Amino acid sequence: MAATKPPSCSTRLRSPATTAACFLPASLLLFLLLLLLRRPPMGSFPPTIPGGPVSSRRAELYGRMARDLDERGAAFLDGGETSQSLTLSELFDTRDGAVVPMLKAANPPVRANVLYLDPEFASVISKAVKEVFLPYFNQAIxxxxxxxxxxxxxxxxxxxxxxxxxEDEIEAEVDAVKRVTDDVCPLKIILDQVVLTSTGVLLGLWQVESGTDPADIRSRLREALPRAPQKQLYDPVMLHTSLARILGHPKLPQEGNAQSLDHVKFFHDLVAQVNSKIRGFQATVKELWFVEEYDVLALALNGKMKVRRLQFGCKEGQGNGKI
Known part of the structure; x- marks a missing residue:
């Protein structure tokens, strides 16, 4: 059987690809081929969020969270529990006039991936929150x-x-997360609003202006960490920061009547004051932390933990990775 003759650039009928190949130097063709081989296939990190734009779903979620205090009232004034079914009295104590956490060992330690907000930005938010809430909750926040x-x-x-x-499995997880962060672009975010939940947690809720969207980051982490729990703790589109937790009743001026106080209105007024100071505040997020929390809620309570800081590796001009 005669051997098949390879196509020639002198052949009269050529496809567009063959035509391009005939006029490109061999070195350039090799470079383009390598680029195609290195490029991740479309859909490698598919979005896990159904429905409309992520920003719209985020706004809808934040609206529901803002209504929580109206719908359920200030339940935290009657005690209440944390997300881990721990009572506030199990987590906090008062010593020498100051609130201190009662740390408990986590067995096994929690392993969390969190985005980190630099104190350059956090200090502005913290200052505004303390200015508004500290006069009323000196030993109860x-x-x-x-x-x-x-x-x-x-x-x-x-x-x-x-x-x-x-330890080896944890290091493998860290390596997998680093491969994700190498392709994540810094986030430019804006504080959408501050809300107080019915459980007494003051939250900063954020929107994303540019960079790799948190929903996309979670999707990439899910693919990179197949052993992780299927049920995660937060809505995939949520981007929030815990700012404070109220532990008891407010300290009112002498003329104030605690029994006749409309607590929901009172707290809404305080939250409105915070929003008037910092709503619309802009920040940049440039790193992710892989955290082993050796104490329960270590990130929230200044507990014992081990942190690996991973910088985002995406450079300007590489694309923003948004979904």
Whole structure:
């Protein structure tokens, strides 16, 4: 059987691709081929969010969270529990006139991936929150440490589904997360609003102006960490920072009548004051932390933890990775 003759550039009928190949130097063709081989296939990190634009879904979620206090009232004034079913009295104590956390060992430790907010930005928010709330809750409020303001993204082990891992397995998780952060672009974010929940947590809720969207980051982490719990703790589009937790009743001026106080209106007024100071505040997020929390709620309570700081590797002009 005669061998098949390879196509020639002198052939009369050529496809567009063949035509291009005939006029490109061999070195350039090799370079283009390598680029195609290195490029991740379309849909490598598919969005996990159904429906409309992420920013719209985020706004809808924040609207529901803002209504929580109206719908459920200030339940935290009657005690209340944290997200881990711990009472406030189990987490906090008062010593020498100051609120202090009662740290408890986490067994096994929680492993969390969080975005980190630099104190350059966190200090502005912390100052505004303290100016408004501290006069009324001197010994009945816990303020988030501004040096570890963070946005929870994705857990590889949490209290609802603990996944024990060896040191080698944890290091493999860190390596997998680093491969994700190498392609993540810094986020430029804007504070959409501050809200107070019915459980007494003061939250900063953020929108994303540019950079890799948190929903996309979570999707990439899900693919990179297949052993992680299927049930994660937060809505995929949510970008929030815990600012403070109210632990008791407000201290009112002498002329104030605690029994006749409309608590919901009172708290709405305080939140409105905070929003008037910092709503629309802009910040930049440039790194992700892989955190092993050796104490329960270590990130929230200044507990014992091990942190790996991973810088975002996306450079300007590489695309923003938004979904």
């Amino acid at each position: 816990w303020f988030q440490n501004m040096s570890i303001y963070h946005f929870s993204m994705f857990h590889t082990s949490h209290h609802l589904e603990p996944i024990v891992a060896t």
